[in-house]
Amino acid sequence: MTLHTPHVDWFGLSPVFALIAASFLALLCAVLVPRALRRAAAFALSVAGFTAGIVLSVWLYVDSANGHTIAAGAFSRDRWTALGQIILCGVGLATTLVAVEHVPGWGRAADRARRDDHDAEFFALLLASGAGMAFFVGAANLMTLFLSLEWFSIALYVMCAIDYDLERSLEAGLKYLIVGSFGAAALLFGSALVYGATGTISFHGIAAAIGSRGLAGDTFVVTGIALIVAGLGFKMSAAPFHMWTPDVYEGAPTTVTAWMSSATKVAALLLAFRLMTTAFPHDSHLWGWAFAIVATASLAIGNLAALVQRNVKRILAYSSISHAGFMLIGLSAGSALGGRALMYYLIPYSAMAFGSFAVVAARERELGVPVTLENLAGFGWERPFLGVAMWFFMFGFAGLPLGGGFVGKFYVFAAAYRHGWVWLVIVGVLATLVSLYYYLGIVRAMYMRPSEELQVRPGGGVAVTGGAPARETLLHLAVGAALVVSFGSLFAVQPLIDLARHATGALPF
Amino acid sequence: MNASSLTSILILLPIAGALVIWLLPLSRYATGSLAVLFSLAEVGFWIEQVARFDFSGSGVQMAERANWFGDLGVSYHVGVYGFSLWLVGLTVVAMAACTGYGFWVGRDRPRAYFGLMLLLTGATVGVFVAQDLLVFYAFFEAMLIPLYVLIGVWGGARRMEATIKFVIYTMAGSLLMLAAIVVYGLQAGTFDLVGGPASASRWLFLGFMVAFVIKAPLFPFHGWLPDAYREAPPEVSAVLSGVIAKAGLYGMLRIAIAKFPEPTSFYRTSVLALAAAALVYGSLLAFRSPDFRGVVAYSSLAQSGLIALGLFAGRDLGFDGAVLQMVAHGLISTSLFLIAGAVERRTTTGEFRLLGGMARGRPALATLLMTVGVVSLAVPGSASFAGEFLILAGVFQRAWWWSAIGAGAIVLAAMYMLRLISAVLHEARGSTVVEEALDLRPGELALVVPLVAALLALSVWPAGISHHSFFGRSPVAAVRSQFR
Secondary structure, X not given: OOOOOOOOOHHHHHHHHHHHHHHHHHHHHHHHOOHHHHHHHHHHHHHHHHHHHHHHHHHHHHHOOXXXXXXXXXXXXXXXXXXXXXXXXXXXXXXXXXXHHOOOOOOOHHHHHHHHHOHHHHHHHHHHHHHHHHHHOOEOEHHHHHHHXXXXXXXXXXXXXXXXXXXXXXXXXXXXXXXXXXXHHHHHHHHHHHHHHHOOOEHHHHHHHHHHHOOOOOHHHHHHHXXXXXXXXXXXXXXXXXXXXXXXXXXXXXXXXXXHHHHHHHHHHHHHHHHHHHHOHHHHHHHHHHHHHHXXXXXXXXXXXXXXXXXXXXXHHHHHHHHHHHHHHHHHHOOHHHHHHHHHHHHHHHHHHHHHHHHHHHHHHHHOOOOEOOOOOOHHHHOHHHHHHHHHHHHHHOOOOOOHHHHHHHHHHHHHHHOOOHHHHHHHHHHHHHHHHHHHHHHHHHHOOOHHHHHOOOOOOOOOOOOOOOOOHHHHHHHHHHHHHHHHHHHOHHHHHHHHHHHHOOOOO | OOOOXXXXXXXXXXXXXXXXXXXXXXXXXXXXXXXXXXXXXXXXXXXXXXXXXXXXXXXXXXXXXXXXXXXXXXEEEEEEOHHHHHHHHHHHHHHHHXXXXXXXXXXXXXXXXXXXXXXXXXXXXXXXXXXXXXXXXXXXXXXXXXXXXXXXHHOOOOHHHHHHHHHHHHHHHHHHHHHHHHHHHHHHOOOEOOOOOOOOOXXXXXXXXXXXXHHOOOHHHOOOHHHHHHHOOHHHHHHHHHHXXXXXXXXXXXXXXXXXXXXXXXXXXXXXXXXXXXXXXXXXXXXXXXEHHHHXXXXXXXXXXXXXXXXXXXXXXXXXXXXXXXXXXXXXXXXXXXXXXXXXXXXXXXXXXXXXXXXXXXXXXXXXXXXXXXXXXXXXXXXXXHHHHHHHXXXXXHOHHHHHHHHHHHHHHHXXXXXXXXXXXXXXXXXXXXXXXXXXXXXXXXXXXXXXXXXXXXXXXXXXXXXXXXOOOOHHHHHXXXXX
């Protein structure tokens, strides 16, 4: 018996390797680098890792015009993967910039020494979860899909609980762990059923088996698809698999929330689109309807529940649920236009989601208490740049033509209409209308409170720098980048759509 | 300078001005001066555009087109027609006066304030020149962003309720319009307004109309209007009723009527009924309103109804009169709100029971309010007389009772306007009117007098607008050709 080792296209995997190598090095920092330099060293490694990831995935994008699978059919080297990795690494870089001033929790000046203890570990986990996601978006069989899902999930569980002496953070980590494991189990069970029915784990192989053996209506396949939809639904925090989202987003350190809310969603949605269109094209009506219903539920629950929240992180968590709903509209259309819509939507969405949580992180650090609509009063006038940025993100989220969110919504509506689902367009429109109330609520809180309230200085909390707002240069840089991306995507629609079109070209349509 | 780039300049100049003001840390005085300078430059560019406009030519002029995203057929396409030219003129003139008013009263947080005013100017001009549905929608929505903040930050005590109501109402309409735009554009394969085909879909027509009747507003959709007009700062109320409301009416003309001929005639009677209801109901409410701004606000509702009556009459005279009346009423209500602001600054209130006798010793205020009031109640010889006469003559050709209703409402207009004039200027001196309260200052005169002068010029030569709005002999033919 000879053992055949497959030929591996190392370059195709290079963004993942860059991230994972940086992660290992950052972990070594934790023991080898003196404490004084530790944070700087880990930060530099993280920047280097994500930058290398961006460079390599851009290179891969250019060089992978003809998509194919590599490493014995385990991983797809194509433009869909590469564009997803570019977005992920961009968000990772921005997270790194915010994290260096916010490692990893908020406002405990007394605990600086403690927090320094796991600076390097934080960056190592960030890089590791980034590597997992970068692998996840390119997964080409059910095995790599599940492994990479667990890979980034485990890193995220730890990151949520990294403020281990804060009850809230521990609770977030535990909740995410339990619910996330449940989702992963559903996904695994679904994969097993699909494998049982088709006898293969490769996405292309599944489609071929279903096609050639007429398994489209097979009970195992249908149940398997349902369970996979549920499992991925947990990761993209779409209703009714969303119940962990508000608690975890609220409890986790805000930097981690920013990373999760944009990157996890990018990874889960892109992979879901690839999996469904590649492996289950024969059941497209089935998963199309399933995702359309999930989208409707997410839009309804996300927007209605956000209306009654006072905590800004919870509002943004529900907003992220509702945006999962919008993007799922594009996914449920299951067409090339839907793919373009999804890919385009993710670009301004991830920028706005990241940016808004980063602004919340800045306020939280200033106050030392969770940010609510009440203590956001006057923020817009006190911190003009961050205020304008938040104003911008909120209007952009609401779909007003201030940023690419507007065009993204337009595209997913167009995809739904082309699919013949006018009702889904109407649902989306109504959801947008409801969402205005709480997005404008945040703007109102920042700018329009009566002036006597504006005078109130944040009290009770321990501001890290003691009073005056901290000079968070890197955070400003990251928020500025998010602004540029979300604003620029309104004007550069054609180039971005071209990128998305080429990416979608890698999928079988 | 290329004539067709003038259109884009009119959009981009104020937006660039807003960015300059936001980025440069100038003093209050410098910021205000710069903003006024930008809005005056805007007026200058508009005059240049009028001078270069070929009134005998047909189709869209000074058009510019660039690809925005091609796979769905969306492009940045702007250009002007005769009637959009006049509405752009109304916008830039009214916005210049209102920006100047903000400078005169010294609004707090000047950089934010003036930046938003300029942004609003650019967005509103964009609505009137957009020739692509998505561009139109983007500007239509973009108007909302500065308005929301302007009312919410610089408004009166109950501004929160007012802004929420305003935004939810208008967004409800415009999001339905977005759905209609998606459907129309994908069916047609293009979002271009000039090249796009006519549609016979009644649902799409209704989707567009709901946005426009809320913005205008017409009768049962005016719930946001009284609060917004009362709580906004006076110059923003002036913009709202003078200019923004016209965007809804313009949309009816440019999109609903031109692109949906069959649904227009199907729903004609219903829309005419709504318009007539707005006219009568608005006039009655204006007559019963206890304060200055309430009268002007409800009279705007009435005037929107009248203009919609003219538009949906579907006759030559009605179209001509509607465009003339849009401009005339825009100037009237802008001046009235600015005068209301001046009165409120002197007496702290606009309530009639606390006002009165302001004419004594304040000749400029009395003269201006009197002049605008008289023009507004459509005294023969005034611009709004010409406009209302054309509208009524147009709708008379549809059926005589529409113009009977309209003529009755003009009587009501005389009643509420004379009531306003006497309650503010005459009668016994109100408890809040102190002897020392000054007449209009030169700064205020410099803002209101040009508006009134424009109004008088229009009264002298209403044909300047009513004969120069639609190419060709007949507006109906121009509409039927979808303005191609």
